[in-house]
Amino acid sequence: MVALDEGTVRGWTDPLILGLFALCILLLGTFAIIERRSRTGALIPREVFANREFRTVCLSVLLMSVTFFSALLYLPQFMTKILGWSALSAGLGLLPMMATFAVTAFVAGTLYERFGGKVLLSIGALSLVVGAILTAWSATSSSWAALVPGMAALGLGVGLFLSSATTAGVAAIGEAQSGLAGGLIYMFQIAGGSIGLALTTSVYAIASDRSVATQIEDSPVSLTDKEQHAVQGLLAGTESASQITNRMSESAAKTVESIVRDGFGSGLQWAFGFVALLAIVGLLITVTSIGGPVSALWRRRTPRS
Numbered sequence: 614m615v616a617l618d619e620g621t622v623r624g625w626t627d628p629l630i631l632g633l634f635a636l637c638i639l640l641l642g643t644f645a646i647i648e649r650r651s652r653t654g655a656l657i658p659r660e661v662f663a664n665r666e667f668r669t670v671c672l673s674v675l676l677m678s679v680t681f682f683s684a685l686l687y688l689p690q691f692m693t694k695i696l697g698w699s700a701l702s703a704g705l706g707l708l709p710m711m712a713t714f715a716v717t718a719f720v721a722g723t724l725y726e727r728f729g730g731k732v733l734l735s736i737g738a739l740s741l742v743v744g745a746i747l748t749a750w751s752a753t754s755s756s757w758a759a760l761v762p763g764m765a766a767l768g769l770g771v772g773l774f775l776s777s778a779t780t781a782g783v784a785a786i787g788e789a790q791s792g793l794a795g796g797l798i799y800m801f802q803i804a805g806g807s808i809g810l811a812l813t814t815s816v817y818a819i820a821s822d823r824s825v826a827t828q829i830e831d832s833p834v835s836l837t838d839k840e841q842h843a844v845q846g847l848l849a850g851t852e853s854a855s856q857i858t859n860r861m862s863e864s865a866a867k868t869v870e871s872i873v874r875d876g877f878g879s880g881l882q883w884a885f886g887f888v889a890l891l892a893i894v895g896l897l898i899t900v901t902s903i904g905g906p907v908s909a910l911w912r913r914r915t916p917r918s
Contacts, residue, residue, distance in 0.1 A: 676895035679809030717772025731904030737774030749885035821880030
């Protein structure tokens with residue numbers, strides 16, 4: 614994650630970045646070898662991960678978690694930087710997502726018993742895809758109302774998908790190892806969110822930098838590459854960005870601020886486009902591999918007595 618974060622600043626061919634990626638691959642390979650040789654002391658017991666259904670649930674959770682984490686990071690920033698809201702107002706602005714999440718998660722258990730895990734997981738995954746696409750589409754707007762449909766879809770998706778995925782994963786392993794199964798699924802949720810967020814931030818930074826650089830080049834304002842990077846902190850009120858704009862005329866400063874705002878929207882649009890792509894892969898895995906074949910989606914389920 615350090616390599617992903619620093620790569621947007623140093624460049625992806627920088628020796629330090631390449632070295633960090635190589636170290637990551639080496640450490641992951643070492644971890645896999647140690648796990649294979651371990652028996653009772655393995656972090657992920659071999660017999661648990663040998664279960665195909667459980668592996669598939671973990672993979673889908675890994676991919677879908679990125680959507681929720683990205684929304685929690687970027688939507689409040691949109692509200693504070695673009696809409697000019699306070700931190701408290703931005704928190705309240707997330708209510709369409711969080712309230713939908715809370716209500717959906719509350720009834721997910723009952724719905725799971727009635728319709729089955731595959732139906733709920735598929736609807737939840739589809740909602741996350743739709744939510745990510747709607748958020749990407751509204752990222753260049755300057756209206757909170759434009760975000761509401763995407764937030765509602767994300768809340769519905771998270772509430773249905775994550776709770777149902779945990780239930781499906783635990784059911785695949787059995788009650789004897791339910792605690793271990795639940796813990797592993799949560800680990801994949803956190804790992805997917807963290808690594809996916811690092812990837813998403815890299816996509817955002819690249820898209821935002823390119824947008825700002827292109828617009829600065831086409832504008833009457835002249836800035837060095839270092840200054841172009843620094844002025845992107847203008848919406849966050851950084852001192853370095855303020856020092857640069859304070860040296861400009863009022864019209865030039867307004868031009869730069871407009872360019873930075875557009876760059877933020879462009880970066881956000883590309884970031885959630887990437888998130889949507891990951892969610893689509895997760896949706897395909899969910900529909901085709903969890904809870905039986907695709908035909909199980911419309912097969913009538915007999916409720917438990």
